Amino acid sequence: MARLIGMHTHDVRFPTSRTLDGSDAMNPDPDYSAAYLRLVTDAGDGLEGHGFVFTIGRGNDVQVAALRALEGFVVGREVEATLADLGGVWRELVHDSQLRWLGPEKGVMHMAVGAVVNALWDLRAKRAGQPLWRLLASLSPEEIVGLVDFRYLSDALTREEALEILRRAEPGRAEREGRLLAEGYPAYTTTPGWLGYDDEKLARLCREAVVEGFSQIKLKVGGDLVDDTRRLGIAREAVGPGVRIAVDANQRWDVAEAIRWIEALRPFDLAWVEEPTSPDDVLGHAAIARAVAPVPVATGEHAANRVVFKQFLQAEALSVVQLDATRVAGVNENVAILLLAAKFGVRVCPHAGGVGLCEAVQHLAMFDFLAVSGSVEERMIEFVDHLHEHFVTPVDVRHGRYHPPLAPGAGTEMHPQSIEEYTQTPDQCAAG
Amino acid sequence: MARLIGMHTHDVRFPTSRTLDGSDAMNPDPDYSAAYLRLVTDAGDGLEGHGFVFTIGRGNDVQVAALRALEGFVVGREVEATLADLGGVWRELVHDSQLRWLGPEKGVMHMAVGAVVNALWDLRAKRAGQPLWRLLASLSPEEIVGLVDFRYLSDALTREEALEILRRAEPGRAEREGRLLAEGYPAYTTTPGWLGYDDEKLARLCREAVVEGFSQIKLKVGGDLVDDTRRLGIAREAVGPGVRIAVDANQRWDVAEAIRWIEALRPFDLAWVEEPTSPDDVLGHAAIARAVAPVPVATGEHAANRVVFKQFLQAEALSVVQLDATRVAGVNENVAILLLAAKFGVRVCPHAGGVGLCEAVQHLAMFDFLAVSGSVEERMIEFVDHLHEHFVTPVDVRHGRYHPPLAPGAGTEMHPQSIEEYTQTPDQCAAG
Numbered sequence: 001m002a003r004l005i006g007m008h009t010h011d012v013r014f015p016t017s018r019t020l021d022g023s024d025a026m027n028p029d030p031d032y033s034a035a036y037l038r039l040v041t042d043a044g045d046g047l048e049g050h051g052f053v054f055t056i057g058r059g060n061d062v063q064v065a066a067l068r069a070l071e072g073f074v075v076g077r078e079v080e081a082t083l084a085d086l087g088g089v090w091r092e093l094v095h096d097s098q099l100r101w102l103g104p105e106k107g108v109m110h111m112a113v114g115a116v117v118n119a120l121w122d123l124r125a126k127r128a129g130q131p132l133w134r135l136l137a138s139l140s141p142e143e144i145v146g147l148v149d150f151r152y153l154s155d156a157l158t159r160e161e162a163l164e165i166l167r168r169a170e171p172g173r174a175e176r177e178g179r180l181l182a183e184g185y186p187a188y189t190t191t192p193g194w195l196g197y198d199d200e201k202l203a204r205l206c207r208e209a210v211v212e213g214f215s216q217i218k219l220k221v222g223g224d225l226v227d228d229t230r231r232l233g234i235a236r237e238a239v240g241p242g243v244r245i246a247v248d249a250n251q252r253w254d255v256a257e258a259i260r261w262i263e264a265l266r267p268f269d270l271a272w273v274e275e276p277t278s279p280d281d282v283l284g285h286a287a288i289a290r291a292v293a294p295v296p297v298a299t300g301e302h303a304a305n306r307v308v309f310k311q312f313l314q315a316e317a318l319s320v321v322q323l324d325a326t327r328v329a330g331v332n333e334n335v336a337i338l339l340l341a342a343k344f345g346v347r348v349c350p351h352a353g354g355v356g357l358c359e360a361v362q363h364l365a366m367f368d369f370l371a372v373s374g375s376v377e378e379r380m381i382e383f384v385d386h387l388h389e390h391f392v393t394p395v396d397v398r399h400g401r402y403h404p405p406l407a408p409g410a411g412t413e414m415h416p417q418s419i420e421e422y423t424q425t426p427d428q429c430a431a432g
Numbered sequence: 433m434a435r436l437i438g439m440h441t442h443d444v445r446f447p448t449s450r451t452l453d454g455s456d457a458m459n460p461d462p463d464y465s466a467a468y469l470r471l472v473t474d475a476g477d478g479l480e481g482h483g484f485v486f487t488i489g490r491g492n493d494v495q496v497a498a499l500r501a502l503e504g505f506v507v508g509r510e511v512e513a514t515l516a517d518l519g520g521v522w523r524e525l526v527h528d529s530q531l532r533w534l535g536p537e538k539g540v541m542h543m544a545v546g547a548v549v550n551a552l553w554d555l556r557a558k559r560a561g562q563p564l565w566r567l568l569a570s571l572s573p574e575e576i577v578g579l580v581d582f583r584y585l586s587d588a589l590t591r592e593e594a595l596e597i598l599r600r601a602e603p604g605r606a607e608r609e610g611r612l613l614a615e616g617y618p619a620y621t622t623t624p625g626w627l628g629y630d631d632e633k634l635a636r637l638c639r640e641a642v643v644e645g646f647s648q649i650k651l652k653v654g655g656d657l658v659d660d661t662r663r664l665g666i667a668r669e670a671v672g673p674g675v676r677i678a679v680d681a682n683q684r685w686d687v688a689e690a691i692r693w694i695e696a697l698r699p700f701d702l703a704w705v706e707e708p709t710s711p712d713d714v715l716g717h718a719a720i721a722r723a724v725a726p727v728p729v730a731t732g733e734h735a736a737n738r739v740v741f742k743q744f745l746q747a748e749a750l751s752v753v754q755l756d757a758t759r760v761a762g763v764n765e766n767v768a769i770l771l772l773a774a775k776f777g778v779r780v781c782p783h784a785g786g787v788g789l790c791e792a793v794q795h796l797a798m799f800d801f802l803a804v805s806g807s808v809e810e811r812m813i814e815f816v817d818h819l820h821e822h823f824v825t826p827v828d829v830r831h832g833r834y835h836p837p838l839a840p841g842a843g844t845e846m847h848p849q850s851i852e853e854y855t856q857t858p859d860q861c862a863a864g
Contacts, residue, residue, distance in 0.1 A: 027530075056529070059530060062501050098459075098489040102487060102491045112494075151686065154686045155687040155688060254587060256587060304538060307710045307716075311715045
């Protein structure tokens with residue numbers, strides 16, 4: 001009986017701050033990084049499970065330490081039994097009474113659980129010879145709800161309601177898979193909009209986005225209103241009237257300031273306003289959403305867990321759910337978030353970019369289309385065109401659409417030479 | 433000019449799980465621990481700044497790794513200038529753009545900032561020759577609001593409103609300090625109520641609490657309703673009708689279950705119900721509070737930051753604010769939370785127990801009495817009688833009251849021999 005015999009961790013950092021890729025109002029100089037892990041078995045099939053937490057540099061070592069704290073929960077387990085009960089494994093990791101104190105269910109420790117869970121899904125998908133999106137969509141409604149922990153959700157979504165949502169999506173699944181394979185899943189691009197780019201580069205990248213077939217772009221805002229107005233004008237002129245423009249404030253504002261700023265930008269016909277304030281502020285987002293309607297409010301990449309998403313939906317505080325592949329506790333919790341969004345009838349437009357987030361999150365959006373919401377209406381996955389070359393199965397984005405990966409796995413595997421080249425020597429061990 | 437020349441960290445763990453001290457419905461076997469740090473200067477005065485994050489065992493090493501990630505922000509600084517601008521230092525640590533990604537403002541990284549901030553306050557108070565409560569109360573309203581970051585708070589509390597609250601509390605401060613020194617600050621005890629204790633021990637400890645002068649005790653509930661009912665009956669009989677009994681569910685319930693359970697326990701005249709559900713669930717607590725009124729709802733020991741407290745208050749979701757000395761980013765953020773509570777007219781009854789939490793948090797409650805709310809009406813600090821012997825300035829709790837510490841510092845300094853005896857050898861460095 002094969003067992004999990006090793007968890008190897010790597011502190012991988014890319015020096016992106018040199019080019020200001022990824023610069024926004026709150027993150028002026030990120031170094032896109034991954035606290036990375038590989039699960040090894042003795043099955044003799046050469047298959048490993050890979051997962052990671054995306055960070056933006058400093059503290060990636062802390063995130064690696066959190067991964068290591070989970071080693072004892074994973075190494076030594078039987079492979080088959082573990083992969084057959086990922087709902088149970090999720091509960092065991094998230095609800096460990098001692099580790100739970102460090103969150104609970106938020107921040108470094110919760111994201112570490114997510115990386116382990118995602119690595120287990122990567123391994124399961126590889127062993128099944130399926131891309132994760134197809135593996136998930138092939139599960140029965142009962143198997144899918146078995147992945148979800150309904151603790152703290154039952155006032156908004158019960159197991160029975162989740163089953164009902166999944167059963168409603170069963171008819172037409174094969175037809176939708178055909179459509180997905182033929183046409184891909186819609187994407188939008190954030191590549192033109194980083195704050196660190198000058199006007200000329202902004203205009204050029206906007207024009208390129210149109211040529212590449214994107215029907216929506218996104219601009220970072222929130223640094224300076226005069227700059228934002230000028231940049232939005234440049235972008236609107238470059239893309240023309242038919243392409244949507246979303247803006248992203250990266251948590252820069254308080255409530256009243258957000259409302260004033262968005263009012264000032266309203267003439268540019270905003271597709272949505274993203275992260276207007278603290279990602280913890282459900283009531284603040286609700287106040288902003290009421291004031292700026294009908295401009296949609298979007299958030300989620302920093303929403304700590306399903307309980308926070310539940311409240312955003314209950315409070316009608318957002319109309320675009322931007323789940324993230326590595327912020328919450330992995331695939332299982334994102335399945336819960338997809339079900340919550342479906343229950344409340346709110347569209348999901350996943351956050352991506354960073355390191356490997358596009359590769360990972362596309363599986364969740366495609367699963368949602370096949371088995372949960374059954375829709376791509378006004379839905380898009382974020383796309384940012386960097387660091388894909390480090391992944392074994394890089395995204396295939398053409399004509400403004402993600403074309404589904406067919407290789408087995410969850411998309412989370414980095415090339416060994418990339419891991420080696422960009423791994424930092426640990427320095428957190430120089431104890432006092 | 434003296435500088436901070438070292439930050440030494442220690443992974444300190446006490447084997448409390450052997451005695452089931454601290455056992456509750458979510459935490460059956462905690463090993464009370466501290467991710468501990470000492471700041472050393474070259475001032476030649478022998479004074480160090482001590483701070484820690486309380487954890488319950490596994491993961492204490494992750495918390496230590498997070499402390500170490502902050503070393504570069506502290507070591508090398510000028511002592512005087514740093515301690516004179518702890519508002520600025522707080523902002524620098526909390527808003528570091530890269531580390532912020534790991535929260536933001538929550539979990540392991542945020543608590544690590546809190547430990548560093550608290551250690552700086554400990555050093556500042558020692559250099560001033562004052563206990564922290566008196567040092568804080570001696571600051572002007574302008575100096576106090578300078579400690580607070582109003583980002584994300586301004587829809588509920590502005591700088592001007594905070595100043596107004598502080599100025600209103602200036603008259604009578606000397607009289608209140610006299611009262612505090614003479615009478616102490618009210619306490620309640622959780623010592624009798626751990627779930628792991630048998631009925632005989634429960635009854636005995638309840639009777640002892642009355643003899644010791646406590647007018648409120650707290651029982652852990654949420655494991656089993658039949659047990660809870662029996663244990664509450666035993667406790668009520670042991671303490672008599674004049675002593676209040678609060679119950680603490682430690683996040684055990686969903687919303688509907690919480691309401692049902694509290695209804696069933698209502699005949700026992702509950703002083704409050706604590707942590708009925710997820711500490712992230714503002715709207716859930718609000719629903720519970722409406723349904724179980726007039727039973728007060730209490731929470732806070734796991735509330736991640738001031739933005740979460742703000743919403744609990746805005747939503748009328750709690751009537752007892754249970755701030756914690758090491759959950760948020762230290763003294764500064766707790767000053768913000770005290771000001772929020774005062775603005776909304778909600779009483780503060782700090783969470784304590786654990787390792788050193790009583791020693792640390794009493795300073796905040798006493799500062800609140802002198803300089804913020806000006807009241808001890810229905811206010812109490814939690815007291816649990818263990819592990820105090822490890823601290824240089826252990827709490828002085830007599831006749832059901834905390835008597836204010838007079839030794840300089842923030843109460844956070846552990847005896848060197850305790851640190852040495854209970855420090856674990858780091859194992860997080862056995863990298864993959």
